[in-house]
Every structure is written in structure tokens, then in C-alpha cells.
Amino acid sequence: MSTDPPLKELALHNITVRFGGLTALDDVSLRVAPGRIVGVIGPNGAGKTTLFNVICGFVPPTSGHLTLDGQPWRPRPHQLNGLGIARTLQGVGQFGGMSVLENVMVGTRGRRAEAEAMAALTRCGVDRYAGARPGALPYATRKRVELARALVAKPRILMLDEPAGGLDADEIQWLASLIKETGTTVLLVEHHMDLVMSVCDEILVLDFGKPIALGTPEEISKNPRVTDAYLGAAA
Ligand SMILES: Nc1ncnc2c1ncn2[C@@H]1O[C@H](COP(=O)(O)OP(=O)(O)O)[C@@H](O)[C@H]1O
Numbered sequence: 452m453s454t455d456p457p458l459k460e461l462a463l464h465n466i467t468v469r470f471g472g473l474t475a476l477d478d479v480s481l482r483v484a485p486g487r488i489v490g491v492i493g494p495n496g497a498g499k500t501t502l503f504n505v506i507c508g509f510v511p512p513t514s515g516h517l518t519l520d521g522q523p524w525r526p527r528p529h530q531l532n533g534l535g536i537a538r539t540l541q542g543v544g545q546f547g548g549m550s551v552l553e554n555v556m557v558g559t560r561g562r563r564a565e566a567e568a569m570a571a572l573t574r575c576g577v578d579r580y581a582g583a584r585p586g587a588l589p590y591a592t593r594k595r596v597e598l599a600r601a602l603v604a605k606p607r608i609l610m611l612d613e614p615a616g617g618l619d620a621d622e623i624q625w626l627a628s629l630i631k632e633t634g635t636t637v638l639l640v641e642h643h644m645d646l647v648m649s650v651c652d653e654i655l656v657l658d659f660g661k662p663i664a665l666g667t668p669e670e671i672s673k674n675p676r677v678t679d680a681y682l683g684a685a686a
């Protein structure tokens with residue numbers, strides 16, 4: 452078991468990210484309080500994955516900073532697990548040379564690794580594929596394996612980047628229940644408004660990198676700027 456102090460709070464303070472002339476994130480602040488399910492939504496290209504990558508340490512902010520438990524924090528990808536932060540990436544990034552079970556065991560350590568990996572696969576409804584190669588499985592099944600790999604570490608903060616992408620309505624329903632049941636802090640980056648509306652306590656809406664709204668699902672669904680951003684993207 453981890454002996455790290457419990458995470459209290461992850462926060463972004465005035466984060467801006469520029470890629471050359473393109474501003475992917477423009478002065479974004481967000482507090483992810485413990486136990487909360489916080490969503491980040493926005494049309495394609497809004498900066499959701501960039502925000503995710505900033506927290507994972509893949510993309511350094513051009514300006515602004517992050518804090519963990521109120522302390523300035525510079526995230527590094529290889530330190531996330533040790534801090535109790537687990538993530539799934541957009542798409543499915545599994546190791547083709549290993550079985551499903553071995554892929555999930557990568558997310559955990561110790562004597563009980565195999566039993567815990569099996570339990571995570573069972574929880575995600577894919578234990579019967581433990582011996583299979585991920586590449587041979589349908590996309591939705593691989594997404595469940597990816598979730599199992601994140602959950603097996605019993606993270607304090609679970610970060611999900613577009614977990615609903617490529618899933619049908621039933622799969623999304625299942626995903627919504629799983630997210631609500633995890634009992635951990637969740638940062639959910641997602642394009643699907645319905646999923647985010649049904650599971651999140653709080654939602655940040657990005658449009659071309661700019662934070663245009665922050666509030667409860669009810670507040671967000673009534674916000675004309677949000678509807679405009681989505682209708683604008685669909686047009
Ligand atoms: N590494 C990068 N280099 C250059 N431009 C990037 C990079 N990553 C993202 N972008 C650009 O930043 C914008 C936001 O992208 P992204 O964060 O992936 O949006 P989303 O996940 O909301 O669809 C897009 O215009 C995208 O093309």
C-alpha cells in the first residue's frame with residue numbers, strides 16, 4: 452500500500468499553453484477538490500487533451516502553474532503513479548506483446564498484483580479476456596481493459612481522457628455507473644455532453660482554449676455560451 456500522504460487537492464492556476472502561434476489553453480484555472488468528479492468539456496480542438504497533458508507533465512505550461520495540496524507542483528509523468536494519480540489516454544495504448552492480464556498488472560505492484568489485476572478486470576467486466584492479446588479485442592473491450600489498468604492502482608485521482616469515444620449508448624451507461632462508483636476523485640475530459648452531465652459534480656467548458664463556463668451540470672446546461680460553443684462547432 453502507498454504511504455504517501457492523502458491528496459487533498461489538485462489545482463491549475465492561470466494555465467496558458469501556446470504551440471507556436473496557436474493558443475491551446477488560454478488562462479485556465481481549475482480546482483479539483485478531493486472526492487469530486489470534475490468534467491472538462493468542449494468541442495474538438497478546445498484544448499481538453501492539452502489540459503490533461505499539462506497535468507500529466509507531458510506538456511509544460513507556457514505560463515501559469517499547478518499546485519498539489521496547495522504546494523507548487525511540477526508534474527512528471529513517471530511520478531504520477533507514486534502520487535496516486537492514474538490516467539487513461541485518449542484511444543487505447545496497450546502493449547501488444549503482452550496479455551490483457553499482464554497489461555493490467557503493469558499498473559500495480561507486489562505479491563498480490565495478479566489477484567488485484569484480475570479483480571480490476573472483473574470489475575470492468577472483461578475478466579474472461581485475461582489471457583487474450585489486447586490487439587485482438589474489439590475497441591470497446593480494450594477501453595474497459597484500459598480502465599482496469601488505471602483502477603488497479605487504486606488511484607486517489609483518476610484522470611480519464613475521452614473514455615466514451617467510440618462507445619455505444621449502452622457502453623456509455625456502463626461507464627457512467629463505473630465512474631460514479633469509483634469513490635475516488637475523478638477528472639473527466641470528454642466530448643460527450645450527456646456522460647459529463649450525468650456523472651460530474653462540476654464542469655469546466657473550454658472553447659478554443661478559453662474557459663467559457665464553470666459550474667454544476669444544471670448551470671452548464673442552461674448557459675447560452677455553452678450551447679453556442681457546441682452549436683458553433685457542429686455548424
Ligand atoms: N503538440 C502539439 N503541437 C501543436 N499543436 C497542438 C499540439 N497538441 C495540440 N495542439 C493543438 O492545440 C489545439 C487543442 O488540441 P487538443 O488539446 O488536442 O484539443 P481537444 O482534446 O479538446 O480536442 C488544437 O488546435 C490542436 O491542433
Ligand SMILES: [Mg+2]
Nearest residue numbers: 499500541613
Ligand atoms: Mg482530445
